Amino acid sequence: MNLTILGSGGCAVIPKPLCGCNVCREARRKGPPYERTGPCAYISDSNLLIDTPAEVATRLNRGLIDAVDFLTFTHLDPDHVEGFRVVEQIALDFRTWEAYPDKQIQLVLPELLMERVRDIRSVYGPLVEFYEKQGFIKSISYKNSIKIKQILVSAIPVDRGNQTVYIYIFEKDGRKIVYAPCDIKPFPEEKKEVQDADLVVIQPGIFEDGLKHNFKYPDNHISRTTLYTFEETIALCKRIRAAKILFVHLEEYWNRSYADYFTMQSEYENIQFAWDGMRLRI
Template identity: 35%
Template sequence: MEIEFLGTGGAITIPRPLCNCNVCSEARDKGVPYSRMGPSIFVHGPDLLIDTPEEIYNQINRSTVHDVKGVIYSHWHPDHVMGRRVIESLSADWINDPPQHKKIDVYIPQQVDLDFKTFLGSRDHLDFFESQGFANLNRLTDGESLVLNDTKVSPFRLAEDYVYAFLMEKDHKEVLIAMDELNDWVPPKEVMGVDLAILPVV
């Protein structure tokens, strides 16, 4: 597994539009890494994209990503989901007739699936992608794992129980990725001693 940070800017990206503070001005002048887009990580190997912020198109275009086998969501917040139309762009075939859509696998943990029915039109939007042949929606019950390219991915809830972190296992190596909301979270014994932990600053 190789981990590529696509965006680490959190809910408020840097530079913020129309802001002329020193931080934003420096980010405009110098670019990356001073400029930072919304939260997203790509895991090479399983070729799994975690979360799709608004800036995901630019993030992928500037990345070393060559193929996306799946997309998984950590929670419903807008800075993690509002770029979900990238699923259509990654999948849709606008050249052939009839089209040969790729169909991206989208993995949705149990509480995220429930929240997607309520917030931001996420469920309707993803259902539309599936109906158009752009996506296969895979709803994961709590405790259920998935396997991509011999990598086991296990979502689990944090203390803020609408948010999921992910334990990834391959070749006796373990990686823990938590995208957000570590409030009051105490790591369980199952994730103690992982080879790599990627956690947000709290």
């Protein structure tokens, strides 16, 4: 399988607008790979786009992506869906205000997420319904798994009440990628689908030191309900026997630059920190 990390950043891009911290100033000065945009990825085997942050159109162009046939969301937080309008930018024929038939994108989601995605609205009503009517997308829901071209996609929910986050497992020719970029606690590590992966793409979790403004996470901080610590994430990946680990969703407020992460990864076996445009063959 061929995976491209289009955007490796988190809730805030790097450089964060108006921010004068060292990490953001360096990113403005040096550009990629010190810059990071919002979380999204692409699997070329199925022309599958995963998540649409606000910057997704720019990332598709810079990644030299020439086709998007399928789209999925891991969850519906704004940093993952704010750029949903990219389907219009891809498919719209301005002469008719409808879609080019050969550019229609199939929105493929687990059933529960398909129900909740209709809560994303504009002045036209639910965006999904508007995009369907215009012919930009065709919606396809499934319960547990679906075949998207050559790839078997399985969806495992993170059980956290009414906020639904999905971990995706992509399998092809005996190879497996587990994609879990954000809000993955409690991780369903007992599920065989997430075990023994060739690659786990995951958020590193909370760093306890070196943060901006010398911030320390209190024990009751809300982020601790959705994220493990970095050390806990490493231990989790060992328990599920991940052959390789790739960290994504790298937050600006963690106060670490591309060079910092590059140095960190040399201290561990089989881990890497992603950057925008990173390509992997699994």
